[in-house]
Amino acid sequence: MTMVFLNKEIRDGDNPDLTEERKTATFDTNKMAEVIYGSEKLARRRREISQAVSLIPELADSKPLPFLSRNEKILESTRKVTALNEHLPRLINMNDEDEAWHIHSEVIGFEGNPLALHHSLFIPPLVIQGSDEQHEKWLGRAKRREIIGCYAQTELGHGSNIRKLETTATYSLSTQEFILHTPTINALKWWPGALGKSSNHAVVVASLIIKEQNYGPHLFMVQIRDEQSHEPLPGIAVGDIGPKMAFNGADNGFLGFNNFRIPRGNLLNRHCNVEVDGTYVRPPHDKMNYAGMIRVRSRMAAEQGTFMAQALTIAVRYSAVRRQGFLENKSQEVKVLDYQTQQHRLFPAIARSYAFIFCGFETIQKYETLQNEMNSGNVSLMADLHALTSGIKSVVTYQTGEGIEQARMACGGHGYSMASYISEIYGCAIGGCTYEGENMVMLLQLARYLVKSVELAMRGKPGDLGPMVAYLAYPDIKVDLVTGPEAYVKMFQHISKRQSIKATEKFHRKMESGVSRDEAWNQCAVELTRASRLHTRLYIIETFIRRVDSIEDLSIKMVLTDLMNLHLNYELLDVASYALEDGFMSSTQMGFIKNQLYSSLEKIRPNAVSLVDSFQFSDLQLRSNLLNFLFQVLGRRDGHVYQNLFEWAKSSPLNQTEVLPSVTQYLKPMMEKAKL
Ligand SMILES: CCCCCCC/C=C/C(=O)SCCNC(=O)CCNC(=O)[C@H](O)C(C)(C)COP(=O)(O)OP(=O)(O)OC[C@H]1O[C@@H](n2cnc3c(N)ncnc32)[C@H](O)[C@@H]1OP(=O)(O)O
Numbered sequence: 001m002t003m004v005f006l007n008k009e010i011r012d013g014d015n016p017d018l019t020e021e022r023k024t025a026t027f028d029t030n031k032m033a034e035v036i037y038g039s040e041k042l043a044r045r046r047r048e049i050s051q052a053v054s055l056i057p058e059l060a061d062s063k064p065l066p067f068l069s070r071n072e073k074i075l076e077s078t079r080k081v082t083a084l085n086e087h088l089p090r091l092i093n094m095n096d097e098d099e100a101w102h103i104h105s106e107v108i109g110f111e112g113n114p115l116a117l118h119h120s121l122f123i124p125p126l127v128i129q130g131s132d133e134q135h136e137k138w139l140g141r142a143k144r145r146e147i148i149g150c151y152a153q154t155e156l157g158h159g160s161n162i163r164k165l166e167t168t169a170t171y172s173l174s175t176q177e178f179i180l181h182t183p184t185i186n187a188l189k190w191w192p193g194a195l196g197k198s199s200n201h202a203v204v205v206a207s208l209i210i211k212e213q214n215y216g217p218h219l220f221m222v223q224i225r226d227e228q229s230h231e232p233l234p235g236i237a238v239g240d241i242g243p244k245m246a247f248n249g250a251d252n253g254f255l256g257f258n259n260f261r262i263p264r265g266n267l268l269n270r271h272c273n274v275e276v277d278g279t280y281v282r283p284p285h286d287k288m289n290y291a292g293m294i295r296v297r298s299r300m301a302a303e304q305g306t307f308m309a310q311a312l313t314i315a316v317r318y319s320a321v322r323r324q325g326f327l328e329n330k331s332q333e334v335k336v337l338d339y340q341t342q343q344h345r346l347f348p349a350i351a352r353s354y355a356f357i358f359c360g361f362e363t364i365q366k367y368e369t370l371q372n373e374m375n376s377g378n379v380s381l382m383a384d385l386h387a388l389t390s391g392i393k394s395v396v397t398y399q400t401g402e403g404i405e406q407a408r409m410a411c412g413g414h415g416y417s418m419a420s421y422i423s424e425i426y427g428c429a430i431g432g433c434t435y436e437g438e439n440m441v442m443l444l445q446l447a448r449y450l451v452k453s454v455e456l457a458m459r460g461k462p463g464d465l466g467p468m469v470a471y472l473a474y475p476d477i478k479v480d481l482v483t484g485p486e487a488y489v490k491m492f493q494h495i496s497k498r499q500s501i502k503a504t505e506k507f508h509r510k511m512e513s514g515v516s517r518d519e520a521w522n523q524c525a526v527e528l529t530r531a532s533r534l535h536t537r538l539y540i541i542e543t544f545i546r547r548v549d550s551i552e553d554l555s556i557k558m559v560l561t562d563l564m565n566l567h568l569n570y571e572l573l574d575v576a577s578y579a580l581e582d583g584f585m586s587s588t589q590m591g592f593i594k595n596q597l598y599s600s601l602e603k604i605r606p607n608a609v610s611l612v613d614s615f616q617f618s619d620l621q622l623r624s625n626l627l628n629f630l631f632q633v634l635g636r637r638d639g640h641v642y643q644n645l646f647e648w649a650k651s652s653p654l655n656q657t658e659v660l661p662s663v664t665q666y667l668k669p670m671m672e673k674a675k676l
């Protein structure tokens with residue numbers, strides 16, 4: 001029997017072009033997977049889980065999802081996720097979030113499902129913001145899935161500006177209850193995943209009112225549907241918000257309250273409280289109620305890196321079997337992967353996938369440290385991590401969108417077909433630019449932090465700058481890029497520092513000219529978001545370098561060094577104008593960067609297929625498996641694309657009959673009429 005994931009694996013039936021690619025690899029994909037996922041054990045567990053899932057027929061798609069209606073999609077995703085739950089305790093370590101994420105990605109794919117947010121957005125805020133007593137009451141039930149929940153914060157009229165949420169939770173002294181109310185249409189909760197039809201509970205974010213004073217957004221546990229009949233409780237209006245760009249296997253919903261009463265104990269009160277007499281007990285940090293959002297954002301770099309990696313796996317494998325046009329040899333058409341333009345489209349995006357995943361795991365660890373500190377009452381790390389994750393979330397989602405779109409175009413016409421699966425991945429990933437804080441809004445949050453840091457440096461207090469922004473006070477010393485990655489970091493630091501300073505100075509000048517602070521901020525906003533992006537890109541570069549430095553296996557280190565160099569040159573070239581502007585970079589250096597970039601593409605080429613194989617996505621995960629059900633087919637590991645595309649087309653419901661009603665009812669009469 002052949003090993004499923006070894007790059008050097010030769011399987012008789014595979015497309016010879018792909019087999020040839022796997023033979024040229026200079027490293028072992030299993031070893032690379034250990035680096036990507038953090039350890040031999042973690043990489044092996046993923047393979048074991050994928051293998052186990054592939055042996056359970058009921059976990060496979062029973063129908064090709066693109067051909068289903070919305071109702072059918074929700075039914076199918078719910079069937080799969082509930083079937084999966086039966087098998088979960090046997091297949092994964094139930095306390096391991098990464099294993100849970102992986103198995104859901106195998107079984108559910110990108111369509112979403114009504115339990116996805118139960119685990120990622122309902123249980124976590126309950127854990128973070130709920131007291132021990134509240135954990136006792138709801139956490140066990142939630143974990144056992146006796147109740148299903150969602151996170152209801154965004155409203156029809158407000159998403160970004162949480163302070164202006166209109167849903168109110170007014171404390172009633174006489175009954176010791178909170179009265180939830182939706183005063184206007186705009187105040188309807190709108191968007192929460194799984195709210196529409198599936199959840200019977202919600203963590204609701206509402207403005208807390210005590211004795212007519214507004215204490216801002218707070219989190220409440222609210223039962224919205226009867227546990228027996230699943231009907232909405234009296235005083236609750238709830239429903240689905242309709243089809244979306246993606247996630248159509250999930251029911252994002254709306255929710256309104258008509259003076260709906262909940263007990264005082266339903267305010268999640270680990271960090272704040274309302275006492276019986278209405279006394280408000282403040283949390284240790286003003287923004288403590290936003291901690292759950294930092295958590296989700298901290299996970300987005302690794303998530304998005306994986307989304308992009310899936311699209312790239314499809315595009316790179318396809319590019320190695322797609323032959324079109326000629327280079328030197330006129331007797332055989334070339335693999336499109338040999339074109340420099342194709343490599344330029346795909347390889348920098350591969351490098352970014354690796355960079356995001358490395359950066360992502362580091363950020364998740366930072367969040368875990370914050371969580372532990374918060375549990376013992378120390379909130380001093382919150383501001384730094386809020387700034388960092390705001391920037392990372394915005395940069396990775398945008399660049400992932402770019403990378404996936406390039407992957408689609410790299411597949412030519414077949415990329416546009418749903419058989420590529422890329423449009424589904426794109427629809428899901430690009431949502432990340434909006435959810436968990438709209439990107440511009442979050443970049444401006446980071447900008448606040450950068451401006452404050454520049455101000456500290458200007459006031460001659462560089463010692464007060466945290467390690468993430470210490471470079472803002474570094475002197476400008478010209479660098480020789482030939483000396484390696486450190487010089488690239490210094491060049492990037494100069495660019496990022498200069499932009500932060502320029503934006504801050506412009507902001508100050510505006511205020512000095514008499515413009516109000518808010519107006520001045522708005523007039524500098526584009527420059528400020530540029531500063532935030534540069535700062536974040538620098539941070540991602542640094543995490544990439546740190547990770548490569550830490551690798552011991554020589555063959556892995558060599559190929560990752562090539563990938564890192566490609567990343568450094570691509571990123572620097574993209575922002576070179578900032579350094580050319582003040583003469584910090586010379587035009588000779590610019591030429592050097594370009595040449596390094598082109599030579600990196602050549603170095604990566606023989607390893608390209610194995611670099612994406614190393615992510616070890618199964619065919620099921622890429623919806624490219626024919627065994628379980630005919631589905632998307634472009635990224636198949638065996639590379640047999642063409643005959644499967646034909647099978648895919650034949651399975652289209654339109655092809656189940658030769659003459660469609662559209663022809664008999666309209667086209668035929670039209671043609672007949674024209675003959676008269
Ligand atoms: C596989 C895919 C699955 C897909 C699932 C998708 C699920 C999606 C779920 C959701 O989308 S849930 C809803 C998410 N919503 C948001 O993210 C809303 C975004 N808005 C905000 O977070 C806030 O409104 C804001 C933009 C941070 C602003 O808040 P606020 O107006 O209260 O503060 P400011 O006046 O701007 O800043 C004051 C001060 O507070 C600091 N700060 C803000 N947030 C935090 C925080 N989380 N932690 C620490 N500090 C914070 C901020 O930096 C300011 O500090 P100073 O500059 O004054 O020092």
Ligand SMILES: Cc1cc2nc3c(=O)[nH]c(=O)nc-3n(C[C@H](O)[C@H](O)[C@H](O)COP(=O)(O)OP(=O)(O)OC[C@H]3O[C@@H](n4cnc5c(N)ncnc54)[C@H](O)[C@@H]3O)c2cc1C
Pocket residue numbers: 117121151152153154157158159160161190191192193247252431434435436437438439440441444
């Ligand atoms: C797939 C998906 C799933 C979601 N799931 C959930 C969920 O489970 N629970 C939940 O509560 N919510 C959820 N949401 C809602 C999501 O969190 C919000 O849509 C998001 O926070 C953006 O807010 P908004 O829609 O109000 O955008 P808006 O703020 O209205 O953005 C519109 C435009 O205004 C700009 N803008 C707004 N404010 C500023 C500012 N201060 N400065 C500069 N520009 C600004 C933005 O940049 C953007 O260009 C989901 C959304 C999506 C797409």
